[in-house]
Amino acid sequence: MIYLQLFLSFLQVGLFSVGGGYAAIALIREQVVEINMWLSMAEFSDLTTIAEMTPGPIAVNAATFVGIKIAGFPGALIATMGCITPSIVISSLLAFIYYKYKGAKTLESVLKSIRPATIGLILSAGISLLQYALWQNGEIGFSSLDLISLFLCVISFILLRKTKLSPILIILLSGVIYLLVSLVMPLIIK
Numbered sequence: 001m002i003y004l005q006l007f008l009s010f011l012q013v014g015l016f017s018v019g020g021g022y023a024a025i026a027l028i029r030e031q032v033v034e035i036n037m038w039l040s041m042a043e044f045s046d047l048t049t050i051a052e053m054t055p056g057p058i059a060v061n062a063a064t065f066v067g068i069k070i071a072g073f074p075g076a077l078i079a080t081m082g083c084i085t086p087s088i089v090i091s092s093l094l095a096f097i098y099y100k101y102k103g104a105k106t107l108e109s110v111l112k113s114i115r116p117a118t119i120g121l122i123l124s125a126g127i128s129l130l131q132y133a134l135w136q137n138g139e140i141g142f143s144s145l146d147l148i149s150l151f152l153c154v155i156s157f158i159l160l161r162k163t164k165l166s167p168i169l170i171i172l173l174s175g176v177i178y179l180l181v182s183l184v185m186p187l188i189i190k
Contacts, residue, residue: 002071003078009036010063010082015090017059023118024059025125032066039066045132053171059083148181 009031017024025048032038032047039047051061060083067079101107134153136144152174159165 003075005036006067006070006075006079007082010059010066010079011085013059013063014083014086018114018118018121022058022125023121024062026121026128028059028062029125029128032062038070041132045129048129053168148178152178 013024013027013031017027029041029044033041033044047062047065048058051058051065054061060080063079063083064076067076069075071078098107130153131140134146134149135141136146156170156174159170160167
């Protein structure tokens with residue numbers, strides 16, 4: 001039964017995550033945190049970080065991670081298959097349709113109309129992740145604001161927008177800085 005749940009949950013993610021990995025984050029959160037309660041929001045935040053840092057699509061990495069956590073290696077295979085099955089079927093079908101009707105204005109209009117929904121999904125996922133990255137337990141308030149995370153978030157954003165530094169390097173530097181600060185702060189506060 002758990003295998004069927006994993007397959008169907010990630011089949012939905014794969015089927016409705018129009019716009020790629022970042023758009024899928026909101027759908028994955030809904031399935032694994034809210035509906036099935038396989039992960040807490042803090043675990044989901046960690047999952048998103050790991051899924052983004054590892055090679056491959058975020059949704060597939062998340063499906064593999066959740067599958068392993070819930071049902072071991074077979075769960076990882078089944079969740080991953082659920083996630084990629086819609087892409088295989090839909091991509092094959094769309095490739096056929098696109099090459100047959102690639103000059104049609106109606107097709108261009110349909111593709112253009114999907115963009116705002118994709119941006120909304122990405123924005124929703126980003127706000128949820130920001131909330132759990134900057135505030136302890138996701139409860140917004142100045143007393144629970146993690147100032148180190150806020151500083152790293154702002155600096156990372158600026159570096160990504162203004163320099164040509166690799167996002168991987170920025171993630172690694174942020175991790176090292178956070179680790180160093182969290183090790184040194186207790187010594188300073190004493």
